[in-house]
Amino acid sequence: MDRYKNIGLKLTPQRLAILDFLEGNTTHPSAEEIFAAVSDRFPTMSFATVYNTLETLKEKGAVIELTGDPRKKRFDPNTAPHHHLICIRCRRIADVQVDYKIDLPRSSRMGFEITGNHIEFYGVCPACRKGGPEKTGSGVQTAGEESHEN
Amino acid sequence: MDRYKNIGLKLTPQRLAILDFLEGNTTHPSAEEIFAAVSDRFPTMSFATVYNTLETLKEKGAVIELTGDPRKKRFDPNTAPHHHLICIRCRRIADVQVDYKIDLPRSSRMGFEITGNHIEFYGVCPACRKGGPEKTGSGVQTAGEESHEN
DNA sequence: CAATTAGGTTAGAATAATTATAAAGAGATG
DNA sequence: CATCTCTTTATAATTATTCTAACCTAATTG
Known part of the structure; x- marks a missing residue:
């Protein structure tokens, strides 16, 4: 405090x-x-x-x-740089503390002055995997994103 | 079509x-x-x-x-995997076609089954840099994110 | 062709989340 | 104590989205 x-x-x-x-x-x-x-x-x-x-x-x-x-x-009281893992079913959000070095090449910046970035990982949380919670439907921002997976 | x-x-x-x-x-x-x-x-x-x-x-x-x-x-009709560059002033969104290989280590997955990911780059667009548009205030999701920068 | 059915569309009502407004409160300062 | 500034409160208003019920249209059947 x-x-x-x-x-x-x-x-x-x-x-x-x-x-x-x-x-x-x-x-x-x-x-x-x-x-x-x-x-x-x-x-x-x-x-x-x-x-x-x-x-x-x-x-x-x-x-x-x-x-x-x-x-x-x-809202997130954790202001340190970190990313998030979001359940596409119940919208629960978990922290991802892994540090990624992602840089946007100048040629792709479209004249923007870059101030930061944030990665959203999407997935299904343990509870929802067992046919759990699922208060929300509508998968958001997931289509086509699978190919970023390894 | x-x-x-x-x-x-x-x-x-x-x-x-x-x-x-x-x-x-x-x-x-x-x-x-x-x-x-x-x-x-x-x-x-x-x-x-x-x-x-x-x-x-x-x-x-x-x-x-x-x-x-x-x-x-x-909404985005482009369903191919891509990321976005968001103006923190006017909320304009531009496409980022750069391909990043970001993998969430199993140990950080919290039991989630990962389905995809999406990177949001934040910045100030050319118009807003010259004291332009700025219809929106409230910078979102930017604090602390600078350190991801190179 | 009339009747039926299965969506799709519409207008408008209803909800939900957020923001704005105006009055009251609380603390600091002179 | 009077004043000033900022905060809080209650409530109204706004905005974005979703729901509902009636209507429409095309395809299907008899």
């Missing part, structure tokens, strides 16, 4: 509650899940505060907003 | 109009943009038809649904 003291952020009780829930959390929660968890111990919490706080934290670089789940925003 | 004849799909005028708009389109349009473009030439087009058709095409593997824009769904 110390890491938040010096980012020029007023640490209100609500923000602390959110930060406390996020700290060390590897489930990549959505705004909804954060709201649910935090309003338990903090019944006056408002949904707007969750979004406001997340937006602020994002600007300060204390959390990262994830893509990969087209249905809702998800 | 021939590629669509044999995927077991009834080629109605509406579907043809959508397919025609998508064909060779590299702008990764959203449902909204597709609707706007197609209802020009086809004023009776309904939004539901756009979503229905895209969902059907996705199931048939004729288009890919993209992640990378948290605000809306986007």
Whole structure:
């Protein structure tokens, strides 16, 4: 929690509650899940505060907003460079700590100034493999991607 | 267009109009943009038809649904394996045809059965570099990712 | 050709997620 | 204490997407 003291952020009780829930959390929660968890111990919490706080934290670089789940925003308190493994059935997201050196050749940059990259691995998680969860259907961003496999 | 004849799909005028708009389109349009473009030439087009058709095409593997824009769904008629370069300001998405061999070591797969992967490169597009477009703010999925750079 | 069936399309309602607004609160400063 | 700034809250509004029910169309059958 110390890491938040010096980012020029007023640490209100609500923000602390959110930060406390996020700290060390590897489930990549959505705004909804954060709201649910935090309003338990903090019944006056408002949904707007969750979004406001997340937006602020994002600007300060204390959390990262994830893509990969087209249905809702998800947030990751782990701001160190890492990639993700996404279940195409239930949308569960796991961390991938493997470090890849991927460079986009200048000739392919289309004039963009590159600031970073992120790899999404797709797959079926153990639970879904046994006909488990599967709350979500619609496989996203998977077709044709198999050939990247080895 | 021939590629669509044999995927077991009834080629109605509406579907043809959508397919025609998508064909060779590299702008990764959203449902909204597709609707706007197609209802020009086809004023009776309904939004539901756009979503229905895209969902059907996705199931048939004729288009890919993209992640990378948290605000809306986007679709890519290019189903060959490729990656994307995303402007963190205006959310424009460009194709990256470079082929990367990235493999997730078995020890990092968390029991997932891997089906594919997708790299998102982040950057600032030429237009936004000159204080151009920038319709969107909120940089997504960029913090900490710089260190993947070379 | 009338009746039937199987999608497909449409308009509009309904949902879900997110964002905006306006009023109230809390803390710091002069 | 008055003022200022920022935060929080409740609620309304917006946006994107999905659902529903009625309608349409083409193919099929009798």
